[in-house]
Amino acid sequence: MKIGFTSKIRAYIFLILSIHLVSNFGLLYLISYSSIESLLRNDISNIIWGSVIIEFSICIFFIANTQNYLEKAISPIKYIISEIAKGSYNVKLDMPIDKDPIILSVYEQIEKMQEIILHYDNLKKEKIVEHRNRILSMLNITDDGIIILNIKGQLLYISDIIKEKFKYFEENVDIINTHFQPEVELSIKKYIMQIIKSHSKLDIQPFYLASMKKHIFMKSSLVRDTRGIPIGIVIGINNLVEKEKA
Numbered sequence: 001m002k003i004g005f006t007s008k009i010r011a012y013i014f015l016i017l018s019i020h021l022v023s024n025f026g027l028l029y030l031i032s033y034s035s036i037e038s039l040l041r042n043d044i045s046n047i048i049w050g051s052v053i054i055e056f057s058i059c060i061f062f063i064a065n066t067q068n069y070l071e072k073a074i075s076p077i078k079y080i081i082s083e084i085a086k087g088s089y090n091v092k093l094d095m096p097i098d099k100d101p102i103i104l105s106v107y108e109q110i111e112k113m114q115e116i117i118l119h120y121d122n123l124k125k126e127k128i129v130e131h132r133n134r135i136l137s138m139l140n141i142t143d144d145g146i147i148i149l150n151i152k153g154q155l156l157y158i159s160d161i162i163k164e165k166f167k168y169f170e171e172n173v174d175i176i177n178t179h180f181q182p183e184v185e186l187s188i189k190k191y192i193m194q195i196i197k198s199h200s201k202l203d204i205q206p207f208y209l210a211s212m213k214k215h216i217f218m219k220s221s222l223v224r225d226t227r228g229i230p231i232g233i234v235i236g237i238n239n240l241v242e243k244e245k246a
Contacts, residue, residue: 006067013066017059024052073098080110089117145237147188149175151230153196165212165240183209191218192235199230216240 028048031041076093083091091114097107139146140160147169148157153176158169166188168180176196180189187207195202201220208215216239223232 006070009066010063013059013063017055020055021052024048073100073103077103077106077110080107080114084110084114084117089114089121143238143241145240147192147235147237149192149233149235151196151199151232152176153192156232161240162237181211183211187216188218188235188237191220192233195220195222195233212240214239 028045031044031048076097080091080093097104136157139157142159143161145162145165146157146159147155147162149155153174155169155171155173155175158171162169166184168184175189175192179185187209191202191205191207199222201222202218204217204219206215206217216237219236219238221234221236222230223234225231
């Protein structure tokens, strides 16, 4: 089983400490049985014991604080990654970066990654806007009126012909809790309410509008998410304008 980076560092420190302890205890053993004068032997022993205590204390200190030092060094990188995970692709740090070449290299690579993500994110947004405007242009030049709602009844889009024929329709209006003229309540709104309640599309239905002195024909389609659950409604209204004869 592979061990972690901090565990490796601690193991190396412990290995170095063990080697020093063995060598120092070996020296103490040799000195204790040597023919050196007792006063000099005691001085050398004291120096060795002092170095053993100092080495042991330093090693234990670094073993205990290795993880804290590492976390402090990479905390700016952790912060950037956490912000990217939240969808922020242009994070600017207000904290110092560790000058270690490896950590600086990782930080520079993350900065490059942010630039690439931002570039493609902007391209994606431009494409979405481009396709949206193209679709809206197509909807606005058709003879059919188009109404798009979410499944809760909020008007998300109304084509130009609908705005022209029914001036009281406005985008972002809750059609369920908004009252319209009686003929609209009994035609367009009634048709939409049936779809909202049933969560299923309806067949083409005609409605007579006295104000226009003719029948309009309404058809519908549902917008579903990846799970197949209805999330939106598209309504098409035909016969709002007189078609030109060829």
